[in-house]
Amino acid sequence: MPVENLEFKTEINQLLNLMIHSLYSHKEIFLRELLSNASDAIDKARYEALVNSDALTDMGDWKIKITADKDAGTLTISDNGIGMTKEQIITELGTIAHSGTLDFMRALKEKGDINLIGQFGVGFYSSFMVADKVTVVTKSVKGEPAVKWESEAKGSFTVDDAQKQTRGTDVILHIKEDEKKYLEHWEISSIVKKYSDYIEYPIVMDVEREEDSALDKGTKVKLIKEETLNSQKAIWLKDKSEITPEQYNEFYKHVSRDFTDPLSVIHFKAEGTSEFTALIYIPSQVPMDIFYEQFKIGPVLYVKRVQIMDHCEELVPKYLRFVKGVVDSSDLPLNVSREILQNNPHVSVINKNITKKVLDTLADMKQNDIGKYRKFYLELGKVLKEGVHFDFQRRETIADLLLFRSTKTGKDSYTTLKEYVDTMREGQEEIFYITGASYEEAAQSPHLEKFNDKGYEVLFMLDEIDDIIFGYFEYKGKRLKSVIKGSFDLDKQDEKKKEEEGHKYEKLLSQIKNRLKDDVKEVRLSGRLKQSPCCLVSDEGAIDPAMERMLRSMGKDVPKNLRILEINPDHPLIETLSGVIEKDTSAADAVLDLLYEQALVLDGNKPKDPALFAKKLTELMLESLRRSA
Numbered sequence: 259m260p261v262e263n264l265e266f267k268t269e270i271n272q273l274l275n276l277m278i279h280s281l282y283s284h285k286e287i288f289l290r291e292l293l294s295n296a297s298d299a300i301d302k303a304r305y306e307a308l309v310n311s312d313a314l315t316d317m318g319d320w321k322i323k324i325t326a327d328k329d330a331g332t333l334t335i336s337d338n339g340i341g342m343t344k345e346q347i348i349t350e351l352g353t354i355a356h357s358g359t360l361d362f363m364r365a366l367k368e369k370g371d372i373n374l375i376g377q378f379g380v381g382f383y384s385s386f387m388v389a390d391k392v393t394v395v396t397k398s399v400k401g402e403p404a405v406k407w408e409s410e411a412k413g414s415f416t417v418d419d420a421q422k423q424t425r426g427t428d429v430i431l432h433i434k435e436d437e438k439k440y441l442e443h444w445e446i447s448s449i450v451k452k453y454s455d456y457i458e459y460p461i462v463m464d465v466e467r468e469e470d471s472a473l474d475k476g477t478k479v480k481l482i483k484e485e486t487l488n489s490q491k492a493i494w495l496k497d498k499s500e501i502t503p504e505q506y507n508e509f510y511k512h513v514s515r516d517f518t519d520p521l522s523v524i525h526f527k528a529e530g531t532s533e534f535t536a537l538i539y540i541p542s543q544v545p546m547d548i549f550y551e552q553f554k555i556g557p558v559l560y561v562k563r564v565q566i567m568d569h570c571e572e573l574v575p576k577y578l579r580f581v582k583g584v585v586d587s588s589d590l591p592l593n594v595s596r597e598i599l600q601n602n603p604h605v606s607v608i609n610k611n612i613t614k615k616v617l618d619t620l621a622d623m624k625q626n627d628i629g630k631y632r633k634f635y636l637e638l639g640k641v642l643k644e645g646v647h648f649d650f651q652r653r654e655t656i657a658d659l660l661l662f663r664s665t666k667t668g669k670d671s672y673t674t675l676k677e678y679v680d681t682m683r684e685g686q687e688e689i690f691y692i693t694g695a696s697y698e699e700a701a702q703s704p705h706l707e708k709f710n711d712k713g714y715e716v717l718f719m720l721d722e723i724d725d726i727i728f729g730y731f732e733y734k735g736k737r738l739k740s741v742i743k744g745s746f747d748l749d750k751q752d753e754k755k756k757e758e759e760g761h762k763y764e765k766l767l768s769q770i771k772n773r774l775k776d777d778v779k780e781v782r783l784s785g786r787l788k789q790s791p792c793c794l795v796s797d798e799g800a801i802d803p804a805m806e807r808m809l810r811s812m813g814k815d816v817p818k819n820l821r822i823l824e825i826n827p828d829h830p831l832i833e834t835l836s837g838v839i840e841k842d843t844s845a846a847d848a849v850l851d852l853l854y855e856q857a858l859v860l861d862g863n864k865p866k867d868p869a870l871f872a873k874k875l876t877e878l879m880l881e882s883l884r885r886s887a
């Protein structure tokens with residue numbers, strides 16, 4: 259076939275430009291990435307051989323070979339893995355941008371930090387940090403002719419026929435003039451030890467050694483010997499005492515594609531009805547895409563040391579989707595399918611065990627190292643708390659792990675549900691909470707006035723999903739109740755007073771109802787206001803306004819939900835207004851409109867008609883200035 263010249267996809271081009279000009283200080287990671295690709299390719303071939311016995315005849319002797327040719331200035335990484343067909347190599351290495359690349363470019367734009375590279379699957383392209391040209395020669399397990407891919411990362415790559423008899427891939431790096439140290443045996447060997455020691459296939463290299471000659475005693479001869487650079491033992495199968503914290507961290511970076519050290523390591527072996535080993539990590543940073551649908555959930559699944567699946571979502575509940583790691587089961591069949599996984603008793607035992615271990619680890623951290631726990635919570639608490647809604651059995655255990663700011667903690671401290679309940683006012687039957695977009699917004703809400711006045715603590719719920727999670731939750735027999743929904747009478751005296759005032763304000767209430775009939779469903783006297791004249795509240799079972807706004811911003815069709823306007827009978831504005839309306843029913847209509855618009859603003863909304871609102875305010879300001887002029 260003639261040589262084909264193809265263009266890289268735009269995003270890949272941008273990435274390649276970055277790689278070529280990168281000042282990133284850990285360029286050595288290119289080798290880690292290529293060895294990891296080689297190991298993945300062997301995993302795939304090995305799996306293929308196991309489930310499809312016709313596919314590979316020469317299975318076994320799996321190996322990754324590194325060859326440094328100082329004369330040619332090339333470093334070659336060869337594997338006898340699955341290989342690529344022509345079609346695959348064009349898509350995989352040029353025309354589709356893997357999600358890792360896209361996420362990396364996006365993160366780079368936001369944070370401008372090349373160090374983020376370790377977090378994303380930009381693996382192969384990191385070769386261009388040390389090479390000015392890369393050639394890939396590969397032969398697929400599918401038996402198609404071998405292909406050669408080549409590029410200098412200048413916008414395009416070529417694809418051509420190649421001569422290669424054996425299955426697998428050779429990645430040949432033409433090392434840049436100033437990166438020649440990567441052709442040295444000691445350098446390569448130390449990088450392999452540092453990053454890729456746990457790779458379970460031998461990573462070998464030909465090394466020249468001087469040895470005593472067997473033929474001519476007393477003389478030395480130079481011999482080329484193949485040496486294995488890695489210890490090859492799957493880290494999760496080693497004894498804990500044999501593993502250093504650095505090795506644990508390095509392996510974490512390998513499985514998670516995160517470049518920061520993990521927050522916690524959980525390594526355990528289960529024996530009994532189900533036999534498995536798990537090496538699970540809690541990350542220290544929230545993964546960028548954790549709230550996207552395409553986020554890959556679950557640890558890598560191995561069955562008897564054979565990698566079966568990159569991410570096995572059946573092994574962890576969704577609210578623990580931030581955990582990364584490896585599970586190696588001795589009970590599952592090698593050709594395990596998604597259907598088998600969904601109904602397999604061993605899988606549910608593993609899931610239960612991991613869930614318990616992670617929750618226990620978090621509880622322990624919270625108890626013994628609250629600083630570290632807060633760091634975890636600020637990053638990942640939002641995901642963990644989904645468990646209160648979805649994991650009925652463990653909802654109180656998870657609830658005990660949650661931290662809240664409240665009207666009593668201030669901005670920088672936290673309380674827990676347990677502390678809240680332990681210090682509840684006598685006779686208080688419910689746990690009060692307020693939703694809001696920020697601490698400041700919630701803290702200044704008029705809905706809190708009476709609660710503050712009477713000394714009731716109110717928890718702040720600042721994530722959009724909070725109302726859904728906590729709206730129907732009971733903790734130790736106490737219901738959680740939103741202070742912006744339903745009506746409140748915080749003491750018996752208030753109730754009586756409201757009855758009397760209801761009579762006094764009858765005309766005012768009916769006039770407001772009349773004036774705002776299209777905007778609010780009800781107008782009533784408030785039991786929760788102290789300083790403000792009015793506020794908007796929802797019915798007990800209604801959707802939270804923050805949630806409603808979020809759904810609308812996502813383009814969802816949410817039915818219009820009329821709110822209730824509550825007015826404060828003790829506020830001088832309301833009293834004066836009532837006096838005016840008693841004399842002339844419609845004399846204060848403009849003020850009633852403003853009152854409603856103001857309640858909307860306080861609620862985090864725009865006024866109904868911002869231009870009209872501004873005009874009315876201007877008129878009022880002018881009037882007041884004229885009076886004092």
Ligand SMILES: Nc1ncnc2c1ncn2[C@@H]1O[C@H](COP(=O)(O)OP(=O)(O)OP(=O)(O)O)[C@@H](O)[C@H]1O
Binds near residue numbers: 296299351358379515
């Ligand atoms: N040695 C290899 N043998 C077979 N296929 C390979 C090899 N190296 C790369 N590939 C193919 O090229 C694709 C792109 O590789 P790249 O390193 O850029 O990203 P990735 O490995 O998919 O992502 P990540 O680095 O997150 O694992 C791989 O998914 C794989 O399909």
